[in-house]
Amino acid sequence: MNDNDIVLRVEDIHKSFGGIEVLRGVSFDVRRGETKVFIGPSGTGKSTLLRCINQLTPPDRGRVWLDGEEVTNSGARINHFRQKIGMVFQNFFLFDHLTAVKNVELALLKVRGMSKAEAREKALTELRQVGMEDWAEHYPAELSGGQAQRVSIARALAMDPDVILFDEPTSALDPELTREVLEVMKKLAKNGMTMLVVTHEMGFACSVANEVLFMENGVVAEQGSPDLLLNDPRFTRMKDFIGRIDSRMSD
Amino acid sequence: MDQAVFLFDILLPALMQGLVITLQLIACSAPFGLALGIAVAVGRQYGHPAISWLCRTYVFLIKGTPLLLLLFILYFGLPSVGITLTAFMASILGFILCNGAYNAEYIRGALISIKEGQMVAARSLGMTRWQAIRSVILPQALRRAIPGLSNEFIYLIKYSSLAYMITVIELSGAGKLVATKYFTYTESFAAVGIVYLVLVSITTIAVNILEKRVAVPGTVRATPSAQL
Amino acid sequence: MDILPILIDWSPYILSGVASTLGLVLTALGLGILLGLPMALGQVYGAWPVRAVVGVYVWFFRGLPILVLLFLFWFGIFPAIGLGHLSAFVVGAVVLGLRGAAYQSQIFRGAIQSVGEGQMIAARSLGMSKFTAIQSVILPQAMRIALPGWSNEYPNILTDSAVCYAIGVVELLTITSRIVTQTHMTMPVYLVAAGIFIILNYGGLKFLHGLEKRVAIPGFGTGAT
Numbered sequence: 001m002n003d004n005d006i007v008l009r010v011e012d013i014h015k016s017f018g019g020i021e022v023l024r025g026v027s028f029d030v031r032r033g034e035t036k037v038f039i040g041p042s043g044t045g046k047s048t049l050l051r052c053i054n055q056l057t058p059p060d061r062g063r064v065w066l067d068g069e070e071v072t073n074s075g076a077r078i079n080h081f082r083q084k085i086g087m088v089f090q091n092f093f094l095f096d097h098l099t100a101v102k103n104v105e106l107a108l109l110k111v112r113g114m115s116k117a118e119a120r121e122k123a124l125t126e127l128r129q130v131g132m133e134d135w136a137e138h139y140p141a142e143l144s145g146g147q148a149q150r151v152s153i154a155r156a157l158a159m160d161p162d163v164i165l166f167d168e169p170t171s172a173l174d175p176e177l178t179r180e181v182l183e184v185m186k187k188l189a190k191n192g193m194t195m196l197v198v199t200h201e202m203g204f205a206c207s208v209a210n211e212v213l214f215m216e217n218g219v220v221a222e223q224g225s226p227d228l229l230l231n232d233p234r235f236t237r238m239k240d241f242i243g244r245i246d247s248r249m250s251d
Numbered sequence: 252m253d254q255a256v257f258l259f260d261i262l263l264p265a266l267m268q269g270l271v272i273t274l275q276l277i278a279c280s281a282p283f284g285l286a287l288g289i290a291v292a293v294g295r296q297y298g299h300p301a302i303s304w305l306c307r308t309y310v311f312l313i314k315g316t317p318l319l320l321l322l323f324i325l326y327f328g329l330p331s332v333g334i335t336l337t338a339f340m341a342s343i344l345g346f347i348l349c350n351g352a353y354n355a356e357y358i359r360g361a362l363i364s365i366k367e368g369q370m371v372a373a374r375s376l377g378m379t380r381w382q383a384i385r386s387v388i389l390p391q392a393l394r395r396a397i398p399g400l401s402n403e404f405i406y407l408i409k410y411s412s413l414a415y416m417i418t419v420i421e422l423s424g425a426g427k428l429v430a431t432k433y434f435t436y437t438e439s440f441a442a443v444g445i446v447y448l449v450l451v452s453i454t455t456i457a458v459n460i461l462e463k464r465v466a467v468p469g470t471v472r473a474t475p476s477a478q479l
Numbered sequence: 480m481d482i483l484p485i486l487i488d489w490s491p492y493i494l495s496g497v498a499s500t501l502g503l504v505l506t507a508l509g510l511g512i513l514l515g516l517p518m519a520l521g522q523v524y525g526a527w528p529v530r531a532v533v534g535v536y537v538w539f540f541r542g543l544p545i546l547v548l549l550f551l552f553w554f555g556i557f558p559a560i561g562l563g564h565l566s567a568f569v570v571g572a573v574v575l576g577l578r579g580a581a582y583q584s585q586i587f588r589g590a591i592q593s594v595g596e597g598q599m600i601a602a603r604s605l606g607m608s609k610f611t612a613i614q615s616v617i618l619p620q621a622m623r624i625a626l627p628g629w630s631n632e633y634p635n636i637l638t639d640s641a642v643c644y645a646i647g648v649v650e651l652l653t654i655t656s657r658i659v660t661q662t663h664m665t666m667p668v669y670l671v672a673a674g675i676f677i678i679l680n681y682g683g684l685k686f687l688h689g690l691e692k693r694v695a696i697p698g699f700g701t702g703a704t
């Protein structure tokens with residue numbers, strides 16, 4: 001494998017909260033243009049893992065590299081890396097006092113130092129990408145959950161990130177609204193965006209993921225293509241997990 | 252003059268005398284201020300439209316007027332229309348009127364926050380409207396109003412100092428007299444300040460204990476906890 | 480004797496009292512923001528020594544009666560630190576402002592703390608520094624949340640400003656007392672003064688509530704008091 005293809009390298013991440021070890025040594029490489037999906041029971045550290053990557057939650061141990069530069073222990077340079085590592089949250093976290101377009105503009109103005117005109121143009125372009133250009137002047141409270149999430153994706157895209165982290169992007173949404181967000185994410189994947197996605201959407205995982213990482217008890221328990229994990233008899237744990245979800249849903 | 256002599260033989264005895272007057276002012280005002288507040292709040296919320304209007308106007312006028320001006324009106328103004336009050340009486344009357352208006356606002360807020368179902372349930376048991384208010388609505392509302400009422404009580408402690416401006420020699424006045432006589436302004440007023448801080452801090456603690464004592468499981472507070 | 484001619488005769492004097500009272504209030508409000516906002520930020524984001532200092536400041540200025548604070552600074556502290564030449568007006572405005580800062584800092588603090596933590600997380604995830612995030616994400620929201628509570632500081636400071644009478648500031652109440660002494664029209668003059676205070680009080684509040692509406696954002700913390 002060509003090392004130059006690797007955009008993100010995560011090595012041996014450990015994290016404890018109040019004596020409870022949530023992450024117990026997680027490592028993986030992400031190649032440019034790849035979509036990795038993280039699946040597993042809740043409380044197994046998937047969201048913490050994402051936050052450890054961009055240091056919103058600094059890991060206790062382990063290292064993260066972006067394009068060969070170390071992200072961990074980078075001091076004030078972390079703000080530079082965070083521009084390159086976009087993040088989309090379960091509850092959107094749109095800036096409630098700003099319209100959709102201004103949500104996308106803000107970091108362009110304050111972090112990138114763009115001019116107002118440039119930032120506006122860029123923001124509108126990104127909103128168009130996610131089909132939200134007609135809602136540019138609306139405030140977050142005036143948007144549906146699906147619309148808000150699409151704006152938050154545009155906000156992350158606007159920084160031209162090398163990789164975007166999706167932390168359960170559809171868990172707070174109704175099934176119908178989930179679909180519109182997943183459509184946007186599929187389009188991004190097709191256009192070559194590098195994405196790490198924590199989700200419970202198996203359909204999305206199967207159709208989009210290059211690799212699925214099944215996490216359990218703070219480690220990656222199984223890892224491989226969706227096809228492999230679902231059909232190869234050597235892999236059982238993710239299938240068990242999915243079976244449990246399915247039986248619970250059919251109850 | 253010796254610092255210790257000044258402190259123990261002059262300042263502290265004077266402040267103690269003043270403190271007694273301050274405590275008298277508070278003790279004579281607070282119960283009536285609370286009663287007035289309850290009456291005005293209930294009158295405004297449940298009374299005949301004319302009474303409701305009267306209660307609202309009273310709160311409006313008192314909240315708009317500085318307490319010091321109210322005291323001037325009661326002490327210097329009333330004699331010109333044939334009513335003469337002692338300075339102490341005028342102070343108490345002023346504090347009751349002021350305290351009552353602000354208390355009424357907190358109690359009214361708490362009354363509004365009590366769910367309609369409480370009244371409906373009480374009436375369905377055959378209670379009259381007034382019985383329902385007295386034995387179902389008010390006990391709940393007053394609990395919720397405790398943080399706000401406590402804040403007003405703390406304000407009353409502090410604003411009782413204004414009685415000095417109409418010649419009542421309470422705590423602040425006692426400090427002022429000593430300060431002027433002995434040219435010990437910073438020391439005297441700092442000492443007065445410490446006494447108020449102690450009074451207010453003790454009250455804050457007492458109020459928080461009271462609030463826990465009367466709390467009913469599962470009920471929400473209408474106003475944030477009393478804090479100094 | 481009728482009250483109306485007296486009022487007309489004295490109207491310039493009364494107006495100067497109104498101006499002085501408003502001067503006290505506006506200075507105090509301004510000083511309150513200028514000091515109260517950094518204090519609130521210090522209490523929320525500062526290290527423990529900062530939080531402790533602000534805590535003691537707030538405890539002190541909220542625990543003392545305004546009359547005692549005015550006496551303490553006018554007769555005691557300011558002369559003792561070589562500021563004895565300051566006018567009563569300046570001392571009155573500064574003391575009202577220092578005290579206002581204590582109250583306002585707690586309004587701002589509550590508002591900052593009520594901004595959802597996701598706002599900071601999202602801002603940091605975009606590469607904003609903590610400072611930029613506070614300045615362009617947290618504060619614009621916190622100030623809107625704080626506005627209704629902050630508006631209520633206006634009537635408080637207005638009614639407290641009358642206590643500046645005690646240190647000889649020539650504000651509305653002082654002027655009222657002088658007119659009473661000169662004309663012996665006691666009650667009518669007091670009632671007119673009360674009327675003016677009431678108008679200033681509710682007029683100012685109306686203006687501030689108008690301001691709240693102007694900066695309101697759909698679905699964002701308005702109407703909350």
